[in-house]
Amino acid sequence: MKIVVTSQGPDLNSQVDPRFGRAKNFIVVDTETEEFTVHDNTQNLNAAQGAGIQAGRTVADLGVEAVVTGNVGPKAFAALQAAGIKIFLGASGTVKEAVKKFKAGELQDASKANVEGHWM
Amino acid sequence: MQIAIASGKGGTGKTTVATNLAWVASLNGQRVAYLDCDVEEPNGHIFLKPEIDDRRPVGKLVPRVDVERCTLCGQCDAICRFSAIVRIGDKVLVYPELCHACGGCALACPVDAISETSIEIGVLETGRAGAVEFAQGLLKIGQPMSPPVIRSVKATDSQADITIVDAPPGTSCPVIEAVRDADFIVLVTEPTPFGLHDLKLAVDMVRVLKIPFGVVINRAMPNGTDIRSFCKSRRIKILKEIPDDRDLAEAYSRGAVAAQALGGYKEIFADLLESILKAEGISK
Known part of the structure; x- marks a missing residue:
């Protein structure tokens, strides 16, 4: 399965970025093979508004089935839901650890946004 | 003539200046309108105590997709x-x-496939405060977009001889919307590092808009020189200095219009109005 993990750095040993819309990078990971690609999110990181929405679209275009991150605001949540992407919250530590927890079913499958927009 | 009262920094005395100017302007038989465009927290009404005779919703058009x-x-x-x-x-x-x-x-x-439908984002209230025509906008709590409400307040400006626009603080979209049609902008500041810092931002803003302007120093102290030297170096006219006066602060805290309630202030604000009209090249 292809998933996206929000990351502060460019590889699997980087820390998970707790933010979705303003995450530094999106790392697309194949959970079977652990092969990955990095997608820069600088443009949204610096957006005044709509970062979550645009990030949602970016992720939808990456063709992934799930997002693993720390927190998701309401606008990004609606965007991800529209794209039919599952959202797993509360990830922390390295990207590798987050993928491991995801595979073990230890992350919470979010049914709604867990923070307000601009929470951080 | 439309005079906008703006500031950069909040809490410098925009509403004090705006309400006092409106009150003194109304004394000489001219038609005066006071428009409270600080729609996130309009408080000119506390001083002018208007009778509101009309309230209407303000909408914003948003898309609906078929x-x-x-x-x-x-x-x-x-x-x-x-x-x-x-x-x-x-x-x-x-x-x-x-x-x-x-x-x-x-x-x-x-x-x-897209039609536009109106959603309510605020309220427009109009009425009179003595001889002053009064209007204020109130943005609904939780709505982030104030310019449409500000536009609705400004659209009430009838044929008043003098219109006083009480602008929100800052230098962003709501402020631009409030001051863009003014013939003259009064920037109210205070002798603090914050007052000076935000005055610089406000000066840059009005220079982009190319609208004539001048500065009022509120709570002015004899020894505070930073704002005076900044204005001098940038060739900005200081229209008036309002003294740091406990009586003025007490009148404010009672919700009184100082020019009406305190000796000496009628002259100060009448003089300020005169300076503005002169600076604009319109002698009354």
């Missing part, structure tokens, strides 16, 4: 600079709170 007609071409999404309408997968999402009501998406849609 999913039957929509071909998911994404033209609406491509034109929107604010991500207020986005195509994601096989859906088009609208975020009304981000919409600036430009109507671009409806124009861009090649199959006429």
